Amino acid sequence: ETGVTQSPTHLIKTRGQQVTLRCSSQSGHNTVSWYQQALGQGPQFIFQYYREEENGRGNFPPRFSGLQFPNYSSELNVNALELDDSALYLCASSRASTGYEQYFGPGTRLTVT
Amino acid sequence: DAKTTQPNSMESNEEEPVHLPCNHSTISGTDYIHWYRQLPSQGPEYVIHGLTSNVNNRMASLAIAEDRKSSTLILHRATLRDAAVYYCILRPHQTGANNLFFGTGTRLTVIP
Numbered sequence: 078e079t080g081v082t083q084s085p086t087h088l089i090k091t092r093g094q095q096v097t098l099r100c101s102s103q104s105g106h107n108t109v110s111w112y113q114q115a116l117g118q119g120p121q122f123i124f125q126y127y128r129e130e131e132n133g134r135g136n137f138p139p140r141f142s143g144l145q146f147p148n149y150s151s152e153l154n155v156n157a158l159e160l161d162d163s164a165l166y167l168c169a170s171s172r173a174s175t176g177y178e179q180y181f182g183p184g185t186r187l188t189v190t
Numbered sequence: 191d192a193k194t195t196q197p198n199s200m201e202s203n204e205e206e207p208v209h210l211p212c213n214h215s216t217i218s219g220t221d222y223i224h225w226y227r228q229l230p231s232q233g234p235e236y237v238i239h240g241l242t243s244n245v246n247n248r249m250a251s252l253a254i255a256e257d258r259k260s261s262t263l264i265l266h267r268a269t270l271r272d273a274a275v276y277y278c279i280l281r282p283h284q285t286g287a288n289n290l291f292f293g294t295g296t297r298l299t300v301i302p
Contacts, residue, residue, distance in 0.1 A: 119277055120292045
């Protein structure tokens, strides 16, 4: 158990809809990163938030957006869902001052039909 | 981002040592070598990291080649719980920029 929690565990949405996924970081961690993991692939970096600001972004379109709150929890929002967005979405928290270890949550399984 | 190359899969007998190789020929001088593993139905889990010298912790050892173009993760006695996908990742040493770029990793099967 890493202390990073994600909700919901599973979610089914229809193409074109919007979805919000939530993450609570481990106590004392001020950096949150989001990853998308398709079946059989390694996680792909979406973006990172540090002190409530986006601090790096991977190769994902603008319909993937996020927020970080003052308590360092975070949301991932995906608009205009596509079938290819079906994946496991992982969040990871870390201390930006060291950053050597990222602590991952169990993920949210999103299915788009 | 510098890439790593790992075998797709490996097998090991329970209670025997396992050596998981990783090639990273384009590594830069400031890249740290990180290893994570992902057990079935879980998020990835940090295992170990290093820069130039070999490293040991309670989970594993990391052996880094002198030219840093390759490294090996060593599990000293494989258990069934070690069955997972192991990812070798290069991470630039930049404050705050601690995002990770995963490849497809090595799937380790442990045979009882």
